[in-house]
Amino acid sequence: MGSFGSDTIIIVICALMCSSSSTTATMATNLNLHMNLTDDLPAAQSFVDSLISDYFKTERVLWQRIEHRADNILLQVFKSHETFFDKAMDHSGSGVLARDLIPNIETLINIGANVNSTTELGQSHLKEQTLDRQSITEYSSFALKILKDASNLFDYATNDTLWENIITHLSNCHNNGDTVQSSHQIIYDLYRDIQSGFLKSYITAQMSYMILGYYNSGENYSEQVEILRTTFQQRFSDLRQIAIRFLKKSDKTVWKCDTIVNNVFSSYTEISNFLQGFVDNEANLNSAASCAGVCSDYRKTSHFQCQSGSLCDSHFNDHEQAKCTGIIRDCQDIDDSDVNICETGEPNRRYNYIKYSDGRTAGNSKAVCHGRLRAESWIRWFVQCSNCICLCDDIKSKRTERYFSLREVVSNIVDNKIITGVMLTKQNGIIHLAIAERTLLPHGQAETTSEHSFYEPWKSSYEFFNIDDLNIEENVDFVTLTYENRSINLDMVSVPKGWLVTGVRFRVTNAGHITLDVRATQFDFITGKLKDLTSSMWVSNPQCGQTEIVLNRPSNPLNHLTNLSQINNTPNAFIKFGPTDYWNDVMQLTVPFIDTQRVEPYNPIALSGIGLYHKTIAGSGGFIGPKLIVYDFESYILDK
Structure with a gap:
């Protein structure tokens, strides 16, 4: 076959790669990062890392076949790359949602969008499988453009300030009605998107070389290909190390800010006519x-x-x-x-x-x-x-509402359902737990539902009940707050590694405190399937309820509209339900109030724990609400 005149393109790609390689090496030296793997880390990789590993293996096989002029090799190149492009495109874009959550990442998101756009243009040529000179030259120009975008993406992604800002910004409430997202999840999602962008860039450039190698049989591109491969291997590795470093610092919790509508708090309830x-x-x-x-x-x-x-x-x-x-x-x-x-x-x-x-x-x-x-x-x-x-x-008063349901709320593990969200609600004077139940997907993800979906993921335990209903027993179906026993533990309950949250319930401790238990079920990270269902177990926090949070002259939480409540992070704490201050409110209300907002990550995901927390501002009795712990993905980023 005749040789295509592509010297200029090759020189530019080579120059770009040599420059990037030097930059990458310098960056790696400056970062001075080392990944510490322990024996108990899972062998499974995140999807994008697994895809990267698979492509490096496929790429070497394809080059060997090109060198040996195997039959139908160009068709194999097209088909193999089409598969990888489709997988990379299907598993990117989750980080785009961070645009509305994190300030000053617009440039990063836009670069990623440029990479996707160029990839889609390249895919259209790939699907047509055109072999003429013009198509090949155009595809090589796509490779040049996407490599430049990848270099820009790398510069932004390896800036510590980006990741530090994510952690700082997601440490507290900023806007009315916000869900304070987990910086761990945001970092992991952005990591996947950025690695996916690198992979699409690398695939495009490698395929460009493969086409040139096929048509220019007398040319040897091994040096340029090796520079390209080494550069991107270093980029993949550098980003993995950065992600691991900041995932270690990140917060895995998710909780809700106050929601104030027309100068009125919404989505709350309270213990009433008690003390x-x-x-x-x-x-x-x-x-x-x-x-x-x-x-x-x-x-x-x-x-x-x-x-x-x-x-x-x-x-x-x-x-x-x-x-x-x-x-x-x-x-x-x-x-x-x-x-x-x-x-x-x-x-x-x-x-x-x-x-x-x-x-x-x-x-x-x-x-x-x-x-x-x-x-x-x-x-x-x-x-x-x-x-x-x-x-x-007056426990016999018809007006008093001081009860907590002790019934468990569990997901349907037989149908591979997990818990992705939790809320508190009051029905018939009884505080209940409710959950968001979704299907577990591969790599710790969960199904999402569109805004107009008929599927409602939220559910409570059984039908709501009254305390005086037939066959309803105190301390079995519900517990009553009393003067002596009115404490609730603000604990975080985490499940072991390799397990997910599939149930939640209130329980009364030996000390008379209301506390949380969660049900844990094992799962396979790669397949996204729950396993050993009969071995599911209830887990508690043995350290809970050690330090009391004492409210200083608390007033009605609804009177504090000027500032958003901030979370109290005292570990293993508990708080007592009690009256508001005499001079502020004549001791008429019971505080804290109960936040009844739904709490679920912006992108539903597997959970490794659930807890309760207290949020307040000075002088307020505050609110108690549920807090989630997203699954820990750090150990699935393996640099090997």
Whole structure:
């Protein structure tokens, strides 16, 4: 066959590769990176790394056949490269979603888009399998363009600032309603996209040489091909080492920022009518109707009678909320003989504020009153019968909502379903867990659903129930918060390596704390199949509940709209549900509130853990919400 005049193209490719090779070597020296592999790391590779390894093997076989002028070799070259192009294109683009998540990566995304665009143009020539001089020259020009893009891509991808910015930016809330994504997942997705871009560049350039080698049988391109191969092997290796270094530093957690719509918090619920501020006279707090003590003497008592002139006296104040029919706790002196009480019309409050005779106000003095009470003390036998502010713990009240479901919520592992998201919800006064259930795919990925899909991945345990339903048992189906047992562990529960999260549930510890358990199931990373289903096990955090997060004079979380709540990262902590501060809110609400937003990564992915956390700002009671731990992909990036 005749020789095609392609000397200029070859010289430019060679010059570009020689220059890039030098740059790569320098970059590798400056980075001074070493990959530490341990014996317990999985032998499996990420898809793009596996594809790279497979291509290097295929490429060498094709060159041997070209040198021996094998039958139909050009068709084999076309078909082999078409397969690799299709796989590389199918497994790229996930990092493009990071455009909306990370600032200052527009250039990187655009370069990757240029590589994809050039690849698609090259593919169109490849599919036509045209063999004329013009087509081959055009394809070689594609190779030149994509190599330049690859060099630019490499320059951006090996800049530490890019990766450090990702980790820093995803460490906290920035915008109302954001999901704080895992920097680990973003780094891994970008790594896959960038490696895929390098691979497409390399495939295009190698194929260009193969076509030239086929038609220019008298020419020897081995030196240029080896430079190309060495350069890209070094690029692949450098990026793997950078990814590993920053994946080690990255955060695997996913959680939700506050969502505020029209200056109102949305997607929350609360424990209600539990340990609520309540005014009563000390004469009603003991069986002898004595006023000889002080309010603080009454740490745990009941409403024994209703003395004439006290709030509960129907002749004095005809108000149901002036009474407490449960246990009365932790009383304190109001320190005033007479106070005016502003009643509320809200079902989860008794009072809006208490106004003292000297002008002081406990609570929100600007709130609208739906009734007014006057609490007066009196003197009997030279002893003052004082009014007290106490906590009313009325477990039998129809208004109280203080229950947590203990039922497990699990994915359908028989159908290869895993958990990719978690939310908290309240139904019939009971806090439930709900999950996003999706099909596990190869390499730790999960199926996605379009915005208009009929498939709804979110589900709870069973049908919602009432605590007084037939065959519903306390401490089996649900647990009740009490004064003594009102703590919830803010723990992270992780599954072992090689396992994924397929279930979640609340459980009560021996210390009386509500805590999380997760179910773990083994899986095959390459095939994306769950395995050994009967060996699935429930996992807990044995270190949970060690350090209490104490709220300092907490107020109503809904009153803090100017700043977004920030997460408290105290490890192995717990927090007690309790009343808001007396002076801020007359101890009317139970905090923390419960964040009921759905929490799932922007790109659904396998999880290796689930936890609870507390987020707040100064003065707020804050919110409790679920936090996810995405699967650890670091060990699947193998530089070999």
